[in-house]
Amino acid sequence: QKEVEQDPGPLSVPEGAIVSLNCTYSNSAFQYFMWYRQYSRKGPELLMYTYSSGNKEDGRFTAQVDKSSKYISLFIRDSQPSDSATYLCATSVSNFGNEKLTFGTGTRLTIIP
Amino acid sequence: EAEVAQSPRYKITEKSQAVAFWCDPISGHATLYWYRQILGQGPELLVQFQDESVVDDSQLPKDRFSAERLKGVDSTLKIQPAELGDSAMYLCASSHFGRDGSKIDQETQYFGPGTRLLVL
Numbered sequence: 001q002k003e004v005e006q007d008p009g010p011l012s013v014p015e016g017a018i019v020s021l022n023c024t025y026s027n028s029a030f031q032y033f034m035w036y037r038q039y040s041r042k043g044p045e046l047l048m049y050t051y052s053s054g055n056k057e058d059g060r061f062t063a064q065v066d067k068s069s070k071y072i073s074l075f076i077r078d079s080q081p082s083d084s085a086t087y088l089c090a091t092s093v094s095n096f097g098n099e100k101l102t103f104g105t106g107t108r109l110t111i112i113p
Numbered sequence: 114e115a116e117v118a119q120s121p122r123y124k125i126t127e128k129s130q131a132v133a134f135w136c137d138p139i140s141g142h143a144t145l146y147w148y149r150q151i152l153g154q155g156p157e158l159l160v161q162f163q164d165e166s167v168v169d170d171s172q173l174p175k176d177r178f179s180a181e182r183l184k185g186v187d188s189t190l191k192i193q194p195a196e197l198g199d200s201a202m203y204l205c206a207s208s209h210f211g212r213d214g215s216k217i218d219q220e221t222q223y224f225g226p227g228t229r230l231l232v233l
Contacts, residue, residue, distance in 0.1 A: 008153060034221070043117070043204055043224035044156065088155050100146075100169060101222060103155030 003027050006089055006104030014112050019076040023089035023104045026070065030091040030102075033065050035074045038086045038106065047087075048074065079111045115139040117225035119205050125231045131193035134228045138187070138207030146222060147180055147190050148204040156204055162188060195232045202227045 006023045013019055021035075032051055036044035048063040050056045056063045064073040072089050086106040092099040118137040126132050138145050143164050148156035159178065161169040164185040173180065177196070182188040192199055206222040 004155075006155070036224075041227075041229065043206075043227045045224065046221050049221060090155075100158050100161060101156075103157070105153065105155050 001026060002105075003102050004089060004091055004104040007107055008105050010108040010110060012110045012112055013079060015079060015081060017079050017111075019074075019079050019083070019109060019111075021074040021076075021087050021089075021107050021109070023072040024070055025072065025091055025102075027091070027093075027102075028067075028070070029093045031094065032092045032099075033063070033072050034090040034092075034101070035061075035063055035072075036088040036090060036103075038088060040085075044088055081111045081113050084110045117205055117207055117223055119203075119225040119228055121228055122226060123229050123231075125233065126195050127233050128197055129194040131191065132195050132230065133192075134190045134203050134205075134230075136188045136190070136205030136225060138205070139209075139223055142207035142209050142223075143185070144208045145182060145188050146206040146208075147188070148206065148224075150202040150204055150227070152201070159190070192230075195230075197232050200230055200232045202229050 004023055004025045035048040037047045038044040048061055050063045050065050053065050053067040060077045062075040076083055086108045088106045089104040090101045092101050117139055120135050124132055145162045147159045149159050150156040158172055160173045160180045162182045165182050178192055180190045204227045205225045208222045
């Protein structure tokens with residue numbers, strides 16, 4: 001069993017819809033949770049960063065962590081065609097700059113104009 | 114904006130040949146990572162450097178892969194001989210970590226564009 005599980009999709013939604021992306025994890029030592037966005041043939045770029053349980057909002061994006069159920073979510077409001085990409089969840093035990101990240105498999109998202 | 118540089122962007126090689134990838138991290142970043150991302154999967158760590166020292170190479174297939182960061186700045190990842198199963202995207206990332214051991218809150222890893230390798 002992988003430490004971080006993520007539905008690979010693909011997921012297609014119409015422009016303007018709310019998108020929900022999810023991951024589950026098994027290691028209770030994970031404290032820091034990230035969402036990366038990866039466009040085709042590019043490296044991942046950090047989208048959201050949260051610590052422990054709770055919500056964090058940044059513009060149209062909201063990251064949610066529920067440590068009791070080991071569940072991570074990313075919500076995208078008013079989705080745009082430019083949001084079409086692969087979204088990777090990632091976790092780490094600490095926030096030290098040299099901490100290894102454990103990634104999910106990524107969910108491929110397409111926003112249909 | 115500072116970026117992680119990687120070259121080449123694409124590499125096609127035949128099995129049993131040697132290949133090498135280069136990474137130049139963001140200036141001042143002490144920690145450098147090499148990840149491998151197989152199509153349809155998330156990145157998996159191959160090797161991690163703190164300055165010029167390897168701190169984690171537990172997932173590096175050492176019979177064919179080698180990595181170095183001689184001066185603690187740029188890094189090279191080599192595969193010899195390449196196998197069909199090595200076809201993947203090889204990603205380099207860097208992050209800042211205080212050389213005096215100081216903790217820097219919410220530091221993150223910045224990824225380069227990757228090198229896409231195809232072994233025929």
